[in-house]
Amino acid sequence: MGQKPITFLRQVISLCVNPDLLNNESFPADARERARRILQGCKGGSLGSYSDSVGVEVIRKDIAAYIERRDGFPSDPDNIFLSTGASDAIKNCLHLLVAGSGKTRTGIMIPIPQYPLYSAAASQLDAHQVNYYLNEDNNWALDIAELERSVKEARQHCTPRVLCVINPGNPTGQVLSKENVQEIIKFAAREHLFLMADEVYQDNIYAEGCAFHSFKKTMMELGPEYSTLELASFHSTSKGYMGECGFRGGYMEVINMDPQVKLQLKKLVSTKLCPPVSGQATMDCVVNPPQPGEPSYESFIKEKTAVLKSLAERAKLVAETFNSIEGVTCNTVQGAMYAFPRIALPQRAVEKAKSLGQAPDGFYALQLLEQAGICVVPGSGFGQREGTYHFRTTILPQPDKLKIFMDAFTAFHNKFMKEYAD
Incomplete structure (x- = not known):
């Protein structure tokens, strides 16, 4: 999804995996201290135990x-x-x-x-x-x-x-x-x-x-x-x-x-x-993340804040875009990493799906995959009230790719609804 790992986490894990690096001063002192603390708690001082x-x-x-x-x-x-x-x-x-x-x-x-x-x-x-x-x-x-x-x-x-x-x-x-x-x-x-x-x-x-x-x-x-x-x-x-x-x-x-x-x-x-x-x-x-005053604190907070801020922007973008499309409604994405929009499938699409032995939202999701290259999970995979149809999609793609995804989805959905209009 293009999200970069948090530097501090990867530094500590690298040091734990290869303790020869513990005296390498190119790693921040707090990362080395965390790694030593973890390794001292491991049997034989090794993650391999x-x-x-x-x-x-x-x-x-x-x-x-x-x-x-x-x-x-x-x-x-x-x-x-x-x-x-x-x-x-x-x-x-x-x-x-x-x-x-x-x-x-x-x-x-x-x-x-x-x-x-x-x-x-x-x-x-x-x-x-x-x-x-x-x-x-x-x-x-x-x-x-x-x-x-x-x-x-x-x-x-x-x-x-x-x-x-x-x-x-x-x-x-x-x-x-x-x-x-x-x-x-x-x-x-x-x-x-x-x-x-x-x-x-x-x-x-x-x-x-x-x-x-x-x-x-x-x-x-x-x-x-x-x-x-x-x-x-x-x-x-x-x-x-x-x-x-x-x-x-x-x-x-x-x-x-x-x-x-x-x-x-x-x-x-x-x-x-x-x-x-x-x-x-x-x-x-x-x-046990970096604390104020420690060498890694500022970069850690900067990276963490950037990830969460970007996710918040994407959560808003996804819900607003879905709600602008006829036949799609989406609740506010208040948290987590997914949107679960509801789709008003035409009766002809429901009947077509049933003739193929597929759940209606499963049929929709397969068509979306085959025609637009977009993979979502149909709501029937999670459970939903009888007669309603949904799908789950992640908000994780980076903003530039998310816009491409939403444009492609909109074009597919409008074509699908026109093709199966009652």
Whole structure:
């Protein structure tokens, strides 16, 4: 996508991979200090050694310190589990929580539209997928009445035990308000649900008036009645301003988990030996970045700010352009990295798709790929309300390429709508 890596992150990782460079003064002193700190925590002083299954201790301490700074509440390194990207932690957590059979089988509440990792994990674990629909008319907000409908209906078939929330949203790009987060926490407590908060896009907030509110902080602020809720929250090196998805770095923090259950979680993660240690080191750079007064601080802040500013501009451009096209509507991209526009497909296009055995938005997406060379993911891949059609596209292309993409998309869409006009 043309995004340049953050220099400080790559410098620290380079030093960790090749410690012979630690005395090379062409690297900033703070990058060398971070690398030494990480390597001192690695067995044999090398990224090439296995770490503890839950992750390198010094990195877990740095993550706990980061969470404390972010939320203003204590974080225990023993509650931190490093992982192979956030995805692996999410799957491990779900694996831990699935039990029973028939009506006692675990139900996993998943937002629709959803990131397909959740439905795939539920299927793999033979859990019951419990859908709740985000409110497209209210910028994909999470409606508590919809959660209540969903959990009530699900109890006829299974035992809902888990509520998954993605904030900021993927594929929908919404950012939950603090009041919405509070309502969700209260709902989970009332219904005795384990809350899983996928917060990997927490750095990606663009819309005016929006802010990231972590579930942990909000829960603690609500006081003793809610601060004992079982919660797992997830973060990653793959998103944010970093975009270092290939390193497979991530973590989860679990709080209020019964010690005997947490012991089983540690056993579960130990079956995979350990997450990639290079990914753990990358995660450390994210939670322990250059501080004011350190040599790398100014260049780091400049690079980070430039990435996020450009993403905010692209988020605005994409939504505005889609909304200027007849037959396309798109909510504000408040956060994350995607737009999820709705397309008003003509009935003739719907019938043509069905005659080919394809989902209507899948047919549209294939035509878009074949005729314009543009690859999007149809909304049917994420789930959507019956009779509505969407697709997900990323806002990541650089501005010059994004304009080419939007021009090509507009030309295709107008041609498609004319060809299949009712």
